[in-house]
Amino acid sequence: MNRSLIVNKSDDTDDSVNTTLTDELHLGEGDLLIDVTYSSLNYKDAMALRGDKGVARTLPLVPGIDAVGTVVESDSERFNTGDEVVINGAGLGEFRHGGYATQQRIPSESTVALPAAFSARQAAAIGTAGFTAALSVDALREQGVEPGDGDILVTGATGGVGSVAIHLLKRLGYTAAASTGRVEEHGDYLRELGAAEVIDRAELSEQGKPLQKSRWAGVVDAVGSHTLVNALAQTRWGGTVTACGLAQGPDLQGTVLPFILRGVKLVGINSVDAPLELRERAWATLAEHLDTDVLEAMTSTVTLADVAAAGADLMAGRSHGRTVVDVRG
Ligand SMILES: NC(=O)c1ccc[n+]([C@@H]2O[C@H](COP(=O)([O-])OP(=O)(O)OC[C@H]3O[C@@H](n4cnc5c(N)ncnc54)[C@H](OP(=O)(O)O)[C@@H]3O)[C@@H](O)[C@H]2O)c1
Known part of the structure; x- marks a missing residue:
């Protein structure tokens, strides 16, 4: 029917x-x-x-x-x-x-x-959120962020994009830090996905200084607003920040200092209009590195x-x- x-x-x-x-x-x-x-x-x-x-x-x-x-x-x-x-x-x-x-x-x-690696249900479980996580991780790799370069921050960590991003990063040998508003409730979930560190999103969600202590070699941001501005301000020299979401807000009230003093790169991620070549690369990344048991869980x-x-x-x-x-x- x-x-x-x-x-x-x-x-x-x-x-x-x-x-x-x-x-x-x-x-x-x-x-x-x-x-x-x-x-x-x-x-x-x-x-x-x-x-x-x-x-x-x-x-x-x-x-x-x-x-x-x-x-x-x-x-x-x-x-x-x-x-x-x-x-x-x-x-x-x-x-x-x-x-x-x-x-x-x-x-x-x-x-x-x-992809042969997935059932129809598993491909739907990945969905746009997982596909976007793969586009974001592929973008970090394309910009030359390597596992040995330093920690990768993932914001909106318990969400669909964040959860798949943490898992993919772990499988690729990166060290991921998960930023969440639900440290107590979901800290263990995030550590099981592969987060080496779980931080309270309150550390990032208020307006901060234009340049802060360098902490991240790369960032997968699904949150936008002050969180993205602070993530840029905490990214080390030459690092890459991907921006796909607006869970906190669409605004971006920052300064150019991370770009002109630390050479930080900001890469936009658009899953909706992604050309076929990027789609096929992201699905190949997922097929090669995503553990379907972790996905099911x-x-x-x-x-x-x-x-x-x-x-x-x-x-x-x-x-x-x-x-x-x-x-x-
Ligand atoms: N550009 C694209 O192509 C593309 C594709 C997919 C998704 N997106 C966007 O990416 C974002 C995440 O998508 P999703 O599917 O992962 O959504 P989701 O499953 O709802 O996850 C969003 C997460 O963001 C965090 N969050 C919610 N409200 C927040 C706030 N006020 N401040 C800070 N963090 C907040 C929460 O994580 P914690 O509880 O762990 O803090 C929540 O789990 C959305 O804005 C979505 O529209 C964009």
Whole structure:
């Protein structure tokens, strides 16, 4: 039976929305039609589920920025019927219908083959958050940050991006420090993922001095705002800071001093529009280095009927790790 979860306006007079599970299909555009098996719950999905206009650019909308499934129709030379594929971002669940449906149309230029290392469910568990963690870690490596250079700071550590980043860094031989607002509750979880040190995010979340004691050879930041500015101010000469998120805020009220006095590099990470070459490199990094037992341990599963409530928990800071959406469950 076909099913889609739809976010739509409750009425025309205000911005309130409702989510409805329907047996109709709402197909977007794209040269592949896939039977979706799994999607996932990311920060952006939680925003779309509550109708946030920054993500839900059009209504009605099928959310779900990730989709994993099997090709049933292909107008692309890269894929045949029966191929198992993964897509992250590319506007799904933002300005085109996404993965919270049993079938969806997707663009092949942003689609990769499901790596042999992962089941469909595991690829969804990785999802945009894990893919973004891999893009961030790949960016540090591309900028020449080596395991022996010094510690790597990961902010928003208990979240999806942070959790996968800590694990990948550990597996690649780096020493990671995890910054979290939940040291007591999740300190052991972060150490089990591979964090050598767990620090309270309060150390980074207030406005600080423009240049601070050098601590980090690299940073994976998912938080933005004062946290990112302080991370830049604590990065040592020639280090690289990647910025992918805005969990604290989108502002960046810093100075140029880390750049002009320490040669620090700030690299932006955009998973949505990443070209195919970067997508394939990030999925190859994940396939080579991610331990699927560790992935399973950080992952919980919800159905389409439960995903709106899970999204509210995520926005309220009550979740950690990754959440798979079983669209057929
Ligand atoms: N650029 C891209 O392509 C891209 C891709 C994926 C995600 N993102 C962005 O990256 C961010 C993280 O995504 P995610 O999927 O990992 O989300 P998530 O699972 O909700 O994790 C976010 C984490 O940020 C921390 N946090 C929350 N509120 C905070 C605050 N006010 N100040 C400081 N830290 C705070 C929390 O970690 P602790 O409790 O451990 O402190 C939380 O677990 C989001 O902003 C998301 O939109 C961007």
